[in-house]
Amino acid sequence: xxxxxxxxxxxxxxxxxxxxxxxxxxxxxxxxxxxxxxxxxxxxxxxxxxxxxxxxxxxxxxxxxxxxxxxxxxxxxxxxxxxxxxxxxxxxxxxxxxxxxxxxxxxxxxxxxxxxxxxxxxxxxxxxxxxxxxxxxxxxxxxxxxxxxxxxxxxxxxxxxxxxxxxxxxxxxxxxxxxxxxxxxxxxxxxxxxxxxxxxxxxxxxxxxxxxxxxxxxxxxxxxxxxxxxxxxxxxxxxxxxxxxxxxxxxxxxxxxxxxxxxxxxxxxxxxxxxxxxxxxxxxxxxxxxxxxxxxxxxxxxxxxxxxxxxxxxxxxxxxxxxxxxxxxxxxxxxxxxxxxxxxxxxxxxxxxx
Numbered sequence: 001x002x003x004x005x006x007x008x009x010x011x012x013x014x015x016x017x018x019x020x021x022x023x024x025x026x027x028x029x030x031x032x033x034x035x036x037x038x039x040x041x042x043x044x045x046x047x048x049x050x051x052x053x054x055x056x057x058x059x060x061x062x063x064x065x066x067x068x069x070x071x072x073x074x075x076x077x078x079x080x081x082x083x084x085x086x087x088x089x090x091x092x093x094x095x096x097x098x099x100x101x102x103x104x105x106x107x108x109x110x111x112x113x114x115x116x117x118x119x120x121x122x123x124x125x126x127x128x129x130x131x132x133x134x135x136x137x138x139x140x141x142x143x144x145x146x147x148x149x150x151x152x153x154x155x156x157x158x159x160x161x162x163x164x165x166x167x168x169x170x171x172x173x174x175x176x177x178x179x180x181x182x183x184x185x186x187x188x189x190x191x192x193x194x195x196x197x198x199x200x201x202x203x204x205x206x207x208x209x210x211x212x213x214x215x216x217x218x219x220x221x222x223x224x225x226x227x228x229x230x231x232x233x234x235x236x237x238x239x240x241x242x243x244x245x246x247x248x249x250x251x252x253x254x255x256x257x258x259x260x261x262x263x264x265x266x267x268x269x270x271x272x273x274x275x276x277x278x279x280x281x282x283x284x285x286x287x288x289x290x291x292x293x294x295x296x297x298x299x300x301x302x303x304x305x306x307x308x309x310x311x312x313x314x315x316x317x318x319x320x321x322x323x324x325x326x327x328x329x330x331x332x333x334x335x336x337x338x339x340x341x342x343x344x345x346x347x348x349x350x351x352x353x354x
Contacts, residue, residue, distance in 0.1 A: 031108070034104075034107055034108050035108050035110060035111055037104055038101070038104045038105045038107070038108045038111040039111055041097070041100060041101035041104040041105070042101050042105065042111065042112075042113070042114045044097050044101070045094070045097040045098045045100070045101040045114045045116075046114055048090070048093050048094040048097040048098075049094045049097075049098070049114075049116050049117075051090050051093075051094070052087070052090040052091050052093075052094040055083070055086055055087045055090050056087055056091075058083065059080070059083045059084060059087055062079070062080055062083060063080065066080070094116060095116070098114060098115070098116050101113065101114055102114075124158060124160060165229065167229065167230070167231050170201065172190075172191045174187050174188045174190070175187070175188070194244075194245070194248055195241065195244035195245065195248060196244075198241075198244065200241055205241060205245055208222065208238060208241060208242065208245075209242065209245055212242065218276070219235050219238045219239055219242070220235050222238060223235050223238055256303060256305060257305050259291070259303055260289055260290075260291045260303050260304065260305040261289070261305070261321075261323065261324050262291075263291035263293065263300075263326065264293075264326045264327060265291075265293060265296070265326060265327040265328075265329065265352075266289050266290070266291060266321075266324065266326065266327070266328050266329065267289070267290040267291075267292065267329045267330070267354075268287070268288065268289045268290070268317075268328065268329070268330040269287075269288060269330065269331065269354075270285050270286060270287045270288070270312065270317075270333075271285070271286050271288075272284070272285065272286075273285060273286045273308070275310070282310070284308060284309065284310050284311075285308070285309045285310075285311065285312050285316070286306060286307070286308055287306065287307040287308070287309065287316065287317065287320060288304055288305070288306050288307075289304065289305045289307075289320065289321075290302065290303075290304045291303050291304070307320055312333075312335070313335065314333070314334060314335020314336070314337075314338070315335070316335070317333070317335045317336055317339070318335065318338060318339060321339055321349065323346060324349065325346060325347030325348060325349060326349065326350065327349075327350045327352050328349045328350065328351060328352060329352040329353070329354055330351075330352075330354055331354050332353075336351075
């Protein structure tokens with residue numbers, strides 16, 4: 001190896017030969033480095049895939065165990081949620097490492113790329129609308145250039161796409177007319193609104209309520225998202241709509257409540273609910289009472305009634321069941337004890353062990 005000018009050959013031909021040898025060494029070293037980098041990337045992708053597969057199998061085992069032996073405690077459900085979150089992160093990392101390995105392997109010629117084994121994807125639902133985008137074919141034969149062609153068939157590749165949410169303002173125009181004879185003014189009545197003097201349409205109100213109670217999205221997050229979409233709706237404005245909807249839906253809630261507690265048999269349970277508090281997270285309670293006589297040959301449709309409380313005091317269950325009489329299936333919660341007293345008013349509740 002030459003290190004100083006004195007070590008270099010004196011004639012041009014020898015210098016050119018030395019340069020060719022040195023360049024070949026550099027190319028070989030670069031190829032070796034690229035091969036090593038590709039092998040490391042493939043090994044990392046395989047390791048990430050193995051971790052994701054193990055996490056998925058552990059999650060499946062946990063779910064099967066829950067189906068076979070039931071839920072031992074509410075902590076089991078939380079552990080399953082944590083396992084699903086961990087699987088989500090591992091699956092994302094495995095796919096990211098796979099794509100990175102493919103890009104690095106593409107720069108080499110002697111390293112085989114790694115492809116993950118994915119479960120078979122379910123076909124897209126048939127009821128989704130289809131939009132056909134026809135890619136124009138060649139006007140002449142790509143082999144001989146002849147324009148005489150005949151269609152044999154077609155290959156269809158489906159891509160799932162989404163149309164972003166669109167906002168619009170509906171203007172209800174009520175024309176006014178005056179009578180030439182009596183000079184009275186005539187006009188169509190004002191359009192119906194879910195909330196009196198409301199400005200939000202029924203679809204918007206349904207979305208706000210479902211986001212809050214179905215998707216557990218607080219109103220402040222909804223407000224921020226709507227603002228980013230170009231429709232500023234403040235937190236107080238959204239809260240005002242939620243309160244109006246609750247008042248409007250109160251009669252329907254009472255009908256469901258009367259129907260549920262008119263059953264001869266009730267099934268009940270409660271579960272914890274995380275509640276955001278100032279500087280911490282409190283634990284509330286969600287109480288559910290289910291009417292379902294289908295396992296006993298009943299023909300009435302099932303229904304459920306939910307209540308919320310900030311604690312698990314027995315007075316809540318006693319208030320919910322103040323007017324109920326019949327068979328009551330629940331756990332051994334001490335708050336139910338007073339419900340089973342023989343002299344209870346308005347009548348007896350028969351305890352059925354869960």
